[in-house]
Amino acid sequence: MITNFNKSEFIQKIQANCDRINIKKFSKGENVTTYIENRNQLCIVLKGEVDLIRYDFNGNKTIIGHFTENDIFGEVFYPANTNNELFVEAKKNSEILFILYENVLNRCKKTCPFHDELYSGMADMVLQKVIELNTRIELLTKRNTRDKLLSYFDILSSNRLNKTITIPFSYTDLADYLSVDRSAMTRELGHLKEEGFIRKVGNTITLLY
Amino acid sequence: MITNFNKSEFIQKIQANCDRINIKKFSKGENVTTYIENRNQLCIVLKGEVDLIRYDFNGNKTIIGHFTENDIFGEVFYPANTNNELFVEAKKNSEILFILYENVLNRCKKTCPFHDELYSGMADMVLQKVIELNTRIELLTKRNTRDKLLSYFDILSSNRLNKTITIPFSYTDLADYLSVDRSAMTRELGHLKEEGFIRKVGNTITLLY
DNA sequence: ACCAATCTGTTGCAAATGCAACAGAAAAAA
DNA sequence: TTTTTTCTGTTGCATTTGCAACAGATTGGT
Numbered sequence: 461m462i463t464n465f466n467k468s469e470f471i472q473k474i475q476a477n478c479d480r481i482n483i484k485k486f487s488k489g490e491n492v493t494t495y496i497e498n499r500n501q502l503c504i505v506l507k508g509e510v511d512l513i514r515y516d517f518n519g520n521k522t523i524i525g526h527f528t529e530n531d532i533f534g535e536v537f538y539p540a541n542t543n544n545e546l547f548v549e550a551k552k553n554s555e556i557l558f559i560l561y562e563n564v565l566n567r568c569k570k571t572c573p574f575h576d577e578l579y580s581g582m583a584d585m586v587l588q589k590v591i592e593l594n595t596r597i598e599l600l601t602k603r604n605t606r607d608k609l610l611s612y613f614d615i616l617s618s619n620r621l622n623k624t625i626t627i628p629f630s631y632t633d634l635a636d637y638l639s640v641d642r643s644a645m646t647r648e649l650g651h652l653k654e655e656g657f658i659r660k661v662g663n664t665i666t667l668l669y
Numbered sequence: 670m671i672t673n674f675n676k677s678e679f680i681q682k683i684q685a686n687c688d689r690i691n692i693k694k695f696s697k698g699e700n701v702t703t704y705i706e707n708r709n710q711l712c713i714v715l716k717g718e719v720d721l722i723r724y725d726f727n728g729n730k731t732i733i734g735h736f737t738e739n740d741i742f743g744e745v746f747y748p749a750n751t752n753n754e755l756f757v758e759a760k761k762n763s764e765i766l767f768i769l770y771e772n773v774l775n776r777c778k779k780t781c782p783f784h785d786e787l788y789s790g791m792a793d794m795v796l797q798k799v800i801e802l803n804t805r806i807e808l809l810t811k812r813n814t815r816d817k818l819l820s821y822f823d824i825l826s827s828n829r830l831n832k833t834i835t836i837p838f839s840y841t842d843l844a845d846y847l848s849v850d851r852s853a854m855t856r857e858l859g860h861l862k863e864e865g866f867i868r869k870v871g872n873t874i875t876l877l878y
Numbered sequence: 879a880c881c882a883a884t885c886t887g888t889t890g891c892a893a894a895t896g897c898a899a900c901a902g903a904a905a906a907a908a
Numbered sequence: 909t910t911t912t913t914t915c916t917g918t919t920g921c922a923t924t925t926g927c928a929a930c931a932g933a934t935t936g937g938t
Binding site for chain 2: 514516522524536537538539565579580582583586587589590591593594595596597598600601602603639640
């Protein structure tokens, strides 16, 4: 990040200082989308995990985004005219903070002392989101399943500063996230193992290179 | 967009009101990257077209982004640790505006009357960038070449409100943009033509559905 | 503890894609 | 204008991927 912005600290401050927010709880498997009244809402995951999902006309599922604690998402980030319906599904029991984008743009009370901080913190979060999205684009532009897997492992590994990583998905979902066929992906994981690139135990992968 | 934000108007205002900006001209084919002194710079295309390009270790080229008039780009938007080198190349004679992200965050003079507008305009531009990136992600998550082409055409078509579109790329570059093999893409374009989905004359495509 | 649902690994086969190579068209440079 | 370079369309072939189906493992619910 550009600034030494502390996301989780900022999110706590919002909860303490802003009275325009709304917090809702969702059970595992619940569809979050139906509770989003307004496109112009920013949503922040306080606890749990949610996936942003698209089903195309063939019934293919794609995990457009996977959000965990302190991640931000929302329809604000998507073109209004999209012909695909997007769903947000809680993968675990989750707690989501909602705030209208208008409330970030416009000061609620003339005197609200927190507003400047809210505004610039949100700007930082959106910039961080841009970086995430570009990372995802780098992943998706990889030409084949092998390169997607290796890039994905690299990203996780460099985030956690560890050659051994735990995949935060089921393999079924990982395939949907990388936008490849699950069986083909399993096959490719097998090849990577045989060729000595990785060690694989359950959903724990160790990079051997 | 959320607000009725006018991007080109805003960009003109920056040029008229902010003295912290820097404008440079680039000739077709020139590498813009080498002129970017600072990662923390926002770059806006005033005139012309530039591509953001990655070459992987196999020499495969990917067009990560294609930017035209009023588009914003910059290394600020990319993770600092990326092991791929990114290049920005002018595809036409171009004019680029540079502004340090610090100058957006921090008021230059205590009294600068333009600063609030600069800040909120930039926030709008970054939000718009998020939408663009999500659109691109939707494209890249399509499972096969046909769906990528059709989605790409759809996006162009709905942007221009016209069933007939002109591709702003050479076909070679379009393949790099969609992250597919060029010859396979040409083949697929042929099928789409045969099957009556599109009409194709040069780089003009008409959607027939 | 049981049953149901989901996930995982696997395989054969069909289809799609990538790769390499080439010739003519088009565009850029000289 | 001529020459050189890049772009486009095409094809054969090897490889990768997707699809369908299945059995065993794992997980979740009751």
